[in-house]
Amino acid sequence: MLHSEEAIVRTQGLKLWYKVSGTGPICIMPTPGWGPSSDMYFQTLTPLETMFTLVYLDTRGTGHSERPTQANAYTYDQFAADVDALRYQLGQDRVWLMGHSEAGRHALYYALQYPDHCAGLILLDAVSFQDEQSRMDMEARIQKRQHEPWFDLAYQAFTSQRMPESDAALATLVQSILPFYYYDVANIEMNAVYHAATSMSVDAFKGSTQCQWHKTNLMPRLGEIRVPTLVVVGSHDFICSPLHAHRLHMGIIGSKLILIENAGHFSWFEQPDLFFSKVKEGLTTVQ
Numbered sequence: 001m002l003h004s005e006e007a008i009v010r011t012q013g014l015k016l017w018y019k020v021s022g023t024g025p026i027c028i029m030p031t032p033g034w035g036p037s038s039d040m041y042f043q044t045l046t047p048l049e050t051m052f053t054l055v056y057l058d059t060r061g062t063g064h065s066e067r068p069t070q071a072n073a074y075t076y077d078q079f080a081a082d083v084d085a086l087r088y089q090l091g092q093d094r095v096w097l098m099g100h101s102e103a104g105r106h107a108l109y110y111a112l113q114y115p116d117h118c119a120g121l122i123l124l125d126a127v128s129f130q131d132e133q134s135r136m137d138m139e140a141r142i143q144k145r146q147h148e149p150w151f152d153l154a155y156q157a158f159t160s161q162r163m164p165e166s167d168a169a170l171a172t173l174v175q176s177i178l179p180f181y182y183y184d185v186a187n188i189e190m191n192a193v194y195h196a197a198t199s200m201s202v203d204a205f206k207g208s209t210q211c212q213w214h215k216t217n218l219m220p221r222l223g224e225i226r227v228p229t230l231v232v233v234g235s236h237d238f239i240c241s242p243l244h245a246h247r248l249h250m251g252i253i254g255s256k257l258i259l260i261e262n263a264g265h266f267s268w269f270e271q272p273d274l275f276f277s278k279v280k281e282g283l284t285t286v287q
Contacts (some may be wrong), residue, residue, distance in 0.1 A: 022049025222251030
C-alpha cells in the first residue's frame with residue numbers, strides 16, 4: 001500500500017506531477033496526453049481505489065507537469081519512457097496501466113515496449129486505430145444527432161481546422177464539442193464541475209498534432225500483449241466507439257470486453273453504478 005500523496009518524478013529533463021491514492025496493486029493512469037489534466041480522473045474514479053493504488057499522472061506538458069520546450073517532444077516513445085521512470089521511482093517491478101481515450105493507446109504502447117514491467121491493462125473508451133472504417137463509423141454516429149438543437153455549433157467546432165492558440169481557446173473548443181461525447185447531454189451539467197476542474201494545455205495539443213499520433217497503428221501487434229486486459233466502452237461513444245473496443249478485444253488474447261449501455265465517451269460519468277460494478281466484476285475474471 002502507498003499512502004495518499006502528490007509527488008514529482010524527474011524524467012528526460014522534465015518534472016512530471018502525479019497523485020497516489022488507494023490500496024492494492026499499483027495502477028498508473030496517465031492522462032490522454034493531448035491536453036487535459038488528471039483532475040477529472042482522480043475526482044471520479046475513486047471507487048476503483050479499493051482495488052488498486054491508483055497513480056494519476058499529468059503527462060508531459062499537461063496539468064501540473066512541466067512543458068517541453070519543443071513541440072516534437074510528445075512521441076509515444078517519450079510517453080512510455082516517462083511512465084517507466086515513474087514505475088521505477090515507485091519501486092515496482094510490474095504495474096497495471098489504466099488509460100481513457102487516447103491514454104488507452106499510450107497504455108498499449110507501454111505494454112508492447114516494456115512487456116516485462118506491465119502487469120495488466122484497463123482500457124476505458126480507448127482508441128484502436130483511426131482508419132477509413134473508424135472514420136465512417138464516427139461520422140455515422142455524429143449524423144444520427146443532426147436534429148439535436150446543439151448540433152450545428154458543436155459540429156462546426158468539431159470539424160474546424162483552426163488550431164487553438166491558447167489554453168483558454170482549447171478549453172473553449174473542448175467545451176463546445178462536449179455534447180457529442182455524452183449519450184444524454186443533460187449529464188454534461190451534472191458533471192460540469194469535473195470538466196471545469198480539468199485544465200487544458202495547448203502546447204500538448206499542438207505537440208500531439210505535430211507528432212502525428214493518428215498515424216500510429218498498434219493493431220498488428222496486439223497479439224503480443226499477454227497480460228490481463230479489460231476493455232470497457234460506452235455503447236454510444238462516437239469517437240472511441242464499440243468498433244474500437246471490439247478491435248482491441250479481438251486482438252488481445254484473453255481480454256474481456258464490457259459494454260456500458262446508455263453511455264458515451266465518459267461511461268463512468270453517465271452510468272457510474274453499472275460501470276464500477278461491471279469493472280470490478282470484470283477484474284476478478286481477468287486477473
